[in-house]
Amino acid sequence: MIQIDDNTFEVDRPVWPDFLNNRPAESHKGTYGHALLVAGSYGKMGAAVLAARACMRAGVGLLTVHVPRRGVDIMQTAVPEAMVQVDDDECHWTHSFTPQELERYDAVGVGPGLGTASADAMRALMLAAVGKRVVVDADGLNMLAAMPDRLDLLRTLGMAAPTVLTPHAREFERMFGSFDSPSLRQQHQRKLSRQTHCAIVYKGHRTQTTGSEGEMYVNTTGNPGMATAGSGDVLTGITLAFLAQSKEYQLNAAICASMAVWIHGKSADLAVQKQSECSLVAGDMIKFLTLATI
Secondary structure (H helix, E strand, O other): OEEEEOOEEEEOOOOOOHHHHOOOOOOOHHHHOEEEEEOOOOOOHHHHHHHHHHHHHOOOOEEEEEEOHHHHHHHHHHOOOOEEEEOOOOOOOOOOOOHHHHOOOOEEEEOOOOOOOOHHHHHHHHHHOOOOEEEEOHHHHHHHHOOOOHHHHHHHHHHHOOEEEOOOHHHHHHHHOOOOOHHHHHHHHHHHHHHHOOEEEEOOOOOEEEOOOOOEEEEOOOOHHHOOOOHHHHHHHHHHHHHHHHHHHOOOHHHHHHHHHHHHHHHHHHHOOOOOOOOOOHHHHHHOHHHHOO
């Protein structure tokens, strides 16, 4: 990393933790974490599939995906490596997780393709997941944005264990308000990370990740081809995998998130060496994770 000022760093290439490419010979799938991904709804199962595939390619040992009943066949066929937990509802997430149900998981990801009809289940999950490593994206953020006590919920999560939020510009506005300039937004983003102890990933050109001390990591990978449906779902999957694997390494939320962002962008950069930016789709990024993580 290149230090720009006292609390800002440019991520030119992260230092790889051993769980990426220096795995002990005696390790097994349990060594690399068990992740829970809550994703998908009727008509939006593609988001769940992309996040799950990315999570597996980013090295998680075990993955369970919670989906509505109509999504089971899709998930079992598209991601045979993942286990599937089935919601009682045909089309949406309704199950209220308890802390006891989450004991078996090392990290929890929530958001891709959920829709916003699951606010009660979302609140229950946020309360049950205290002490777990968590990443929240997409409709998970949109449901949180409608909760008046969202900052208190996030502070409870962030102070207990590494927690990552991955909003794009509109999701950030819904959660935290709008600002007149990028510099004001950056100041507020740093302040929010300090207040909640959550890593906040502001997605876009030169994605900016802030940590619990107000530090900011500015990404250097990626290209305009990433402005395509499903790109954020892929990042969610990568981040979830790194959170699940990093438990034994004590990596904080901002380091896990900035590493995921760098690899996400590097995968897209490798992809456009073989094709045009306009032809890039989210699934291409997953294919090139195999090279981006070397």
